[in-house]
Every structure is written in C-alpha cells, then in structure tokens.
Amino acid sequence: MTEEANGFRKIVYLSFPPEVSNRPVVCNLALLFNLSFNILKADISPRHEGSLTLELAGREVDYHKGISYLKQNGVKITPASQKIFRDEDLCMHCGLCTSLCPTKALCVNLDNRKVEFDVEKCSACGMCTRVCPVKAMIVDMNENDLR
C-alpha cells in the first residue's frame, strides 16, 4: 500500500448488537474498502453484545465509506478518544501511567517533564485508569469491557 493510501489512521470502538455479532462485517472493511485493520481489543460471543477496538488505516475517503458500511449493518461506532479522558485537576504528572500504556498515548514530555495525553493514539484499553494512583484517568465504558 502506498503512503498516501495508508495516510489516514484512527482508533474506533465498535459495539455489536447480538444479531450482528455472527456476521463477518469487519473483514469486509479490507475486502470492500481497502482498509487495513488492527484489532486492539475484542470481546465477541455469538448471540451476545460484543465490542471491538480497531485501529483502521487507509485512505480517508475509504475510511468514511467503511464506517458507513458498518453503521448500515447495525454496528455502533465511537471514536476511542471519546471513551477516555483525564481530569487535569487530579493529575500529578508523575508518569506511572506510561508503564502499561500500549499505544504510547501517554508519555512524558522530556522538556517540561509533564505527562502528555494524545487521545488520537489512545485505544481506550483502560490500563491507565487502573494504574493511575490518583484516579485521574477516567474511562466511559462499562467495567466488563476493561477485563
């Protein structure tokens, strides 16, 4: 894939109603829209509501087509970055959260020694909400999604 084709990247959180969870919609993103996907987290069982955190990469126009396709098929989509946020008043900028952050969305700025949170890189895995000793990282998902 060329660089241009791969230029757009986004992490999304998908929820599948029970009736959709047995259909192969995700692999069609690659087949129909030329999008490459990286599964960051998955929790899908037949006949139950499932959830999937995907990093999608490809052309922006294809990304939007792919997202529409998912919506048409009953999949609910939330950008992962809307799932998690930091309480700036509580954060002490210690850096402990960077220990388990899998996507480096949380990292220490080497100049001012503050912890930066790049929501675009965040996969909303929820590790930081458990590691943060002052509960400054807040995730808006039900607890079971974090297991």
Place this chain on the structure above:
Amino acid sequence: MAGKTKTGKTIAEINERIKKGKAVVLTAEEMVETVKRLGKTKAAKEVDVVTTGTFSPMCSSGMLFNFGQEPPLMKASQVWLNNVPCYAGLAAVDAYCGATEASADDPLNKVYPGRFAYGGGHVIEDLLRGKPVRLRAKSYGTDCYPRRELEKDVTLASLPGTWLLNPRNCYQNYNCAVNMSGRTIYTYMGPLKPGCRNANYATAGQLSPLFNDPFLRTIGLGTRIFMGGGIGYVIGAGTQHNAKPPRNERGIPLSASGTLMLKGNLKGMDPRYVRGLSILGYGCSLNLGVGIPIPILDEEMAWFTGVADADIQMPVKDYGYDYPNGISRTICHVNFEELKSGSITVNERVTPTVPVTSYSISLEIAETLKKWIEDGKFLLTEPQDEILSM
C-alpha cells in the same frame, strides 16, 4: 563530615539578608548551571540559599490527631476515620491514622491486583480538602472514662489537633525497579512488565533534598522545611536511616541510604501537595511534597548543591525475585540523566523508564520555597542536633 572553611557564612547572617530582602536564592536546578559557570568559590559568595523539592510516594507517613472529648469522657481503644482503622493505643482521644492503612472492608489483594480505592492517605487528603470525615470510636469503659462509643463527622477545622508525623520520608537515593521474572508484577514502584520491559524509578534527582546535602551538614533536628504546602520540621533521622552508605567521588550515596523523620501541622497544608494514593496490587499510600532549603555556608555546600542529574547513580534491582527474597544484588548502576532520557540499557537490552516521582511538581515546590524565602516569609533554622551521615 567535612569541616567549615574560613570564608563561610552563618545561618544567622543568611537570615539577616533574607529579612532585608537581599538574599540570593536559587532552585537546585538553577544552582547546577551557576556552579558550572562561576565555580564553587564564586558561587558560594554569590548564593545564600538553594531550594530543593520532591513530590513522591512516602509510605511511612501518617496523621497524629486528637478528636476532643464529648462528655461523658472516653478513652478510645479503637478508632476509624471513614472506616479506615487508626492506631488508638494512646491516651484518651489521641490516635494515629497511617497512610498505608486500607479501609476496613477493602478486598485487598483477594481480587488480584487489588485496587485499594481508599485508605489513610485519602483520609488525610479529604480532611485537607475540607470534606467531612466520619469518625467512629469504641472503648471498654473505665470509671474515669465511662463512654463506650462515639460516632460523629469531623473536619480539619473541628479537630483540635492534626499533625503529619512521618517516621521515614525523603529517601536519599532509591532503587530503580525492574522485573526479571516471567509475569507482570505489581509493586510499590508501580507495575513491572516481565523480562525487564520497563524500569521504574523514584526521586527528583538534582532537585531532591538529600542529594544536595549528601552528608546532612545543614539538615538536622529542627530544620524548618516546606511540607505539604505548609511549614514542617525535620525531627531527626528517619527509620532505616543508613549513615554509612557506599558513595561516589562526589559523596552521593550509591544506594538507598539517608532518611528523615518529619513533623508538620496539617492545618496550613495544601491538598495539591498531599495526595492519597491507590497503588495497584500494593496498597494505599500518600504522595507528599517536601522542600528543604540548603544554606550555602561555604564553597563545599556550593559544590554539593551543584550536583547534576548525571552525577547521581541509582542501583537497578530485580523486583521479580531478588527484592522480595531479600537478595541485595544490584544488576547495574544507571545515572539519573539516563533515567530521565526515557530509556536505559540493562543487560544489553534497551528498557523504557517510568518515573514514579513528579519532577514537574518537585520543581514547583523548589520554586515556591524560593519565593517564600525571597519574600522574607520563610527563615532558615539552625539544626539543634545533627543526623549522622558519613
């Protein structure tokens, strides 16, 4: 301990300059450059005080408090604050709320790794934030103290006495923790991934109080300090104080060594610098901000306070097997500048580093203390008894 040189200043002389608004005060970070530029002799003449700071988990901390009598009188034998058990084996209505004590109904590590949502450190922070805290006390009853039960809401303002009384704070140097085992472990240094995939380190390096006075020449019983945003005092050596550690050529200890016992009135502190902690899989604790002013009495103190991150070596220890088994093996030493760069090399493997101490708030503390001294609001004190360090 090295002797004073002839060209020295006294603390009284420095205080005179502070009162006149003429004292030259630098943070420990600014002093690094100053000593490099001017040399220790000139720096000693120009600089009066260097301020340090650290904002780090300090587990060996707690609040001594008196909750006042409500007739009929009581000698409490069991006390809880927001359901966190306090030590009540003291007279009448005195008790001690330890920072690491978890709430009485906390599941601890039964569901591993435990989250330790609320403990003694959180009680202290809640009081500082002005929140009411539920006090519960029980007693067996005596002729002079007949009351057997007491339950009421207390606040920082309503408690007759509240002091942070910390047996061991401000560690001089500390371990850099890695995990050589095959599973993720949850320690007081934070989570450590298997196979040495992260290295967690504490202290504020060149800003850290006891790296700036490695032989504790100016710090002793009675040294007035910035404590939790208010005023506190050093009241002696902390528990586990090691007076004779191995040192590098600058006198910086090569392993965890000196510690301080601190006391300060909680009333007057700021919750920004006193934070309850929930350390995953380990327990509750307290993050405390401490800043100690170092008087530049002579060129030796100028030299000491000129310490830079690169001059500080920290021991890398395995917390997977060695540490829990009491094996004192050091894998290697790395300097603080390398730790701050984001990665170190351990056994030829590049390992990302993770700070546990907030450097930015440590610096904020050193700057706040500097401002207090410049404004003439904070005078230095003479230590009344020394803390052995050699």
